[in-house]
Amino acid sequence: MATINLFVGSVFGGAVRLADDVMAAIKCSNHRAVLIETPSLDDIKSASHLLIITSTTGKGDIPGSLSPLYAELESQFPTLAGKPYGIIALGDRNYGDTFCAAGRSFDELFRDLQAKPIGHRLEIDASEDFEPWPVTEPWLKRWLEKLPE
Numbered sequence: 001m002a003t004i005n006l007f008v009g010s011v012f013g014g015a016v017r018l019a020d021d022v023m024a025a026i027k028c029s030n031h032r033a034v035l036i037e038t039p040s041l042d043d044i045k046s047a048s049h050l051l052i053i054t055s056t057t058g059k060g061d062i063p064g065s066l067s068p069l070y071a072e073l074e075s076q077f078p079t080l081a082g083k084p085y086g087i088i089a090l091g092d093r094n095y096g097d098t099f100c101a102a103g104r105s106f107d108e109l110f111r112d113l114q115a116k117p118i119g120h121r122l123e124i125d126a127s128e129d130f131e132p133w134p135v136t137e138p139w140l141k142r143w144l145e146k147l148p149e
């Protein structure tokens, strides 16, 4: 059984609602989920498994609930060697080049910090998928199956 720490970046609540569904689904699996409300660098460093659920705001920006954490990770550059992680990125393809940029930024930074991606990043396009859960559910199932203990 893995304990998965969830970090959520949201502006209008869509990612928070999705995180609730994800939490409920993880609780029905043989894993444990913990939602980190006010994330700190120590939460990232001490977590055994990481799951980021984030929308994108502005022009490819990270929502305020996660941007201080991102800045701290970037400036302190702690090693996350081998730490398994997943990214669920919410965005809108109408924003062109910055589509799901916040999720992409976390993915790139985690790779630089040598964390271990489990599967590929999920990108959800709000212009196509009005409800994020139906596309997240099969992704999450596969992600949980691949997760090392």
Ligand SMILES: Cc1cc2nc3c(=O)[nH]c(=O)nc-3n(C[C@H](O)[C@H](O)[C@H](O)COP(=O)(O)O)c2cc1C
Binding pocket: 009, 010, 011, 012, 013, 014, 015, 016, 055, 056, 057, 058, 059, 060, 061, 090, 091, 092, 093, 095, 098, 099, 100, 101, 126
């Ligand atoms: C002001 C604003 C800026 C946005 N900028 C981007 C963007 O640069 N790239 C992107 O993919 N989506 C962008 N979006 C779309 C949101 O990321 C998307 O609607 C998401 O589902 C919102 O989730 P939330 O309710 O958790 O904030 C933007 C939305 C708003 C309202």
